[in-house]
Amino acid sequence: VEFELIERIRRRVARRDDVALGIGDDAALLRVPSGMELVVATDTLNAGVHFPPETAPSDIGWKALAVNLSDLASMGATPAWFTLSLCLPAPDPEWLDAFLDGALALANEHQVSLVGGDTTRGPLSISITALGFVSVGQALRRDGANVGDDVWITGSPGDAAAALSQWRAGHDMDPALRARLDRPTPRLAAGLALRGLAHACIDVSDGLLADLGHVLYASGVGARIDVMHLPFSSALADAFPRIAQRQELQLAGGDDYELCFTAPPDRRGAILDALVACDTAATRIGQVESEPGVRVIGADGALWQGKIVGWDHFAGASR
């Protein structure tokens, strides 16, 4: 049965010239261009923890790959290949086909090729390892933020958390918010454009403040964030008209997969130009400071008193 599933996958996969040997042997053989570092990210999604169990299989496929490509985006890397480890409750060709519809749509969009993996039996879980390249020394890391840097965010955070909040409350999810939860956009072009401009970068999976906190901790600095500068979608404003609640979703909610990065103020123009060229909005939301920690400034100019809880992958039962 596993053999048939793997054949089903193999028939649908696009090949790349740098894949010397793809699906069907004990391992894949791949060619990394010279002068490039290999960039490797692994992320697993479990049903009921990382997505609502009733999520459409095609959306699960999209998202499982998207969260991994997002990790490469945040490094400024070009994605090339991925492996897929798929744990299914039962062999289900229809489910698999729909899953592949979503995963391969995103893969084809970025010319990324599935090169191997396995299928096993158990509760639904998808583990993907994404592989890509970046020129030696050019990767965007978490540990490069400097005091005085601006803090930036691409797009508008909070939509995915808002959809999840509606789902948790037993409401129908707003379609626009739900699309951000189910089909996040890995900011690959933006990540590439930010090489040589950003000092540090991360993708927002655990929550804006939590992920910014990882950057600041790794860089040995702190930051001040002005919540009134946080861009928000009209869908978010419509669904959560109370400002405090909306801001909590924006600051604490994960799953947006926008890029949060820091860069010196003298590059503001260059950054906006670079991101406009790849059709990605970005907004300055604060400054890097020497004092550790994140200080959030509210509408009144005083420290924001909202509750900030980062996304904890072991807190799934509460979702």
Place this chain on the structure above:
Amino acid sequence: VEFELIERIRRRVARRDDVALGIGDDAALLRVPSGMELVVATDTLNAGVHFPPETAPSDIGWKALAVNLSDLASMGATPAWFTLSLCLPAPDPEWLDAFLDGALALANEHQVSLVGGDTTRGPLSISITALGFVSVGQALRRDGANVGDDVWITGSPGDAAAALSQWRAGHDMDPALRARLDRPTPRLAAGLALRGLAHACIDVSDGLLADLGHVLYASGVGARIDVMHLPFSSALADAFPRIAQRQELQLAGGDDYELCFTAPPDRRGAILDALVACDTAATRIGQVESEPGVRVIGADGALWQGKIVGWDHFAGASR
């Protein structure tokens, strides 16, 4: 909590010079030597499917890495790095430490470095992606078997299946057999030694006949196997004195992670010399033929009539 677990892992990991950035960012940055192809394998182990639930955590750690290193071994690759995606029912530092004891013991033995991954919440499952190198064009593949080749097996197959058979029957497992089930030896030195000698190679995870079948199918050939040539351990003979039962375990049982390979008869001496140099036994057990399929010759010289069932990862419930 995830952060603490990851810190716990990071503190114990040995670094390699070719790891520009390891655990702690969105992705790892790795340096593949020029002239080398990247070799990538992914294998997942689920509790109750791929190992008995009561398996010691240190053995689970060893085995989860071993099955992936075995895939690199069967390609003739040198392992370098791995990522670990660990799904745990609850954050349990003691369990994690024991798991790492096993995984890192094997990793250190082969100078392999853990470079990333994630921890999630759910039923116990371990997904590892192993990365290594092989000189361009030197990899051992499944599709190179030629008519007239000898069929070889390293070590003695059947011990792991024998242990599992005892476990399934509710008996105590023989310690020597159980060690083969819980702590398989990836045949890395043998895989390296066989480059330029073997025509095709695979590691025995699904069962000797099933895995040989993959090689023959990929190569468009068939084979004849003489069961009387199958080497067996004294532990296996003691535990399963009935020859038919023992041979069934040897032919159908997976989980041995020995290498099954084919090579032309004029390399017999060179192969034995190369494998003696890395302290690995190997035995000729048959010949590649043009007729597709595997013909098993029994003790009486007639076609063997035993029942051959390959290891099916979706058949876990029956184990």
